[in-house]
Amino acid sequence: MLPTIAREDDTVVMIDQRKLPAKEIYVRCKTAAEVARAIKTMVIRGAPAIGVAAAMGIALGARNSKTTGTQKLAAEFYTICELMASTRPTAVNLFWAIDRMKRSFAAAVEAGESVEQIKDRLDREANAIHDEDIASCRAMGAFGAAVVPHQARILTHCNAGALATAGYGTALGVIRAAVEAGKQVTVVADETRPFLQGARLTAWELVRDGIDTTVITDNMAGALMNQGQLDIVVVGADRIAANGDTANKIGTYTVAVLAREHNIPFYVAAPLSTIDLNALDGRQIPIEERNPREVSHLAGSQLTPDGAHIRNPAFDVTPHHLIAGIITERGICRAPYTESLKRVFETEVARLP
């Protein structure tokens, strides 16, 4: 399993995803502020992984506190939560993880726990978020593999893999599970400009696992579909609204439009922590606009001339009507999503198929 993120006693350790695949470097965060900075600068990225990192960062921040009183710890704790919440706006897993840590803190206070006990509880909660994320990915994989045809040629966009989660991956978890089920699939990975998560991260993960992977530039997917070279699309998500509208890495919407044009099923794989029932539709999902330098510069080289404007929205929204199904750890939600997404929260944890 890829070591995306791990907690050691006084440290949160992450593989530096900005340096892959050229270098495998680990960043060791000693403070909550360092974890927040790692999220903001995309040392770690991917909605579920961001949630895990935030939880671990909050637990680490509480652990580092020198205070002896619960009141003062609470003040520090909420300041750290605010810091984490300010890192990236779109992936709702971030806010979901912060909320879980807040509920854990409140329960500890409610139970009259000591400062040390509260810190222990926060550590346990962060570790649970980490472990549950892997279990969710495995469950998504088991459900999702069922919709992947034998010998399918699968397109994916960005990286929704082990590196985007605590391990195994959402969309890539579905692919891994299909491979484990003997389906002999091949994968086409959009390079995913500007940050190149597909070329750098998805290809690296899948090649490591011995899965046949071809990298294309984002603008090639349409031509490949038109030539009948792709059978199914599986992507991850950063936030799914109550009606199924899905925010994911910029370019996902284009892939979904192309998939519909060519009658190719387009699936989203995401845990329940990515579903935001408070957002009624995609218009209520905030879209992060990142630094223009991510587009204008690459590997220290300036690509665009001075004087040209740059746009860099990090995500776009795919409307629900383009989505064949949303693969969760409790099963696959189908249209109408307003009903199926609500229901999936109410169901018992399903047995794996």
Next chain:
Amino acid sequence: MLPTIAREDDTVVMIDQRKLPAKEIYVRCKTAAEVARAIKTMVIRGAPAIGVAAAMGIALGARNSKTTGTQKLAAEFYTICELMASTRPTAVNLFWAIDRMKRSFAAAVEAGESVEQIKDRLDREANAIHDEDIASCRAMGAFGAAVVPHQARILTHCNAGALATAGYGTALGVIRAAVEAGKQVTVVADETRPFLQGARLTAWELVRDGIDTTVITDNMAGALMNQGQLDIVVVGADRIAANGDTANKIGTYTVAVLAREHNIPFYVAAPLSTIDLNALDGRQIPIEERNPREVSHLAGSQLTPDGAHIRNPAFDVTPHHLIAGIITERGICRAPYTESLKRVFETEVARLP
């Protein structure tokens, strides 16, 4: 006017388009072989510019011949033509220009001209191809500007500008003419991976001309259209089949599908030399697959991991039904293209509107 390509006595001079916008370097070709290599390695690119370069390279090659007999000159001439024809397979302007040079040569032989007279005639023909290309771009601009709305937000893909022609440009010629007509347009340029013609060349040209230009990654166009931020698409072409199917830079097909999805008119601007009536439809247009390193490496940096496959088709085909009109130097062809494209060759050169 940008100096894309020029003939000096014993030299064909081109601006090195691989180095823009960082450096303005001129490549001086002293032989036909050097011109052929410049075309193949994309020192110069863009269908009309490739045609002009091939013609100038052939004229230069004949000029360099030491032979004193017409027979031997003919042998050398046809060898040079074959060399030029082997450089790039998709842009039909290359073969059109070679054919014109061959007809010029045959006419000179027919007229009993001396070796020196033949060389002079070939020089004149190459210069005529150069000058006519600029005139064609101006005429396309005049026709095309009429379909560009006031204050239009125009999307273009790749570079169909002065750098892709002898000057002024096809798609960018339409934009320049719209600006000259006072239409206050703004331009969004797809960066156009892998060679980044949009980020590097289109943005450089337009910023030089003081035209408001925003560079986006290729995968952002869909999101911008969905947000109502684009009004019209204008692109160039590398080869247009008799039925209107249009080969152009990889990603053009995706833009056309997106434009249709959002009811945005999608125009192609290209001279008659880009129309290949011998190709009945897009399936008969050969698509060049270029070196994988153009995708896997950038600015000396390896983007993809070892072991990942790479695809690098340089072009795709946009089916005619997605095209609102084909802007030529004799007017705008509309569907059904099988009729309008045939007719446009038969019409007298139209007066500018």
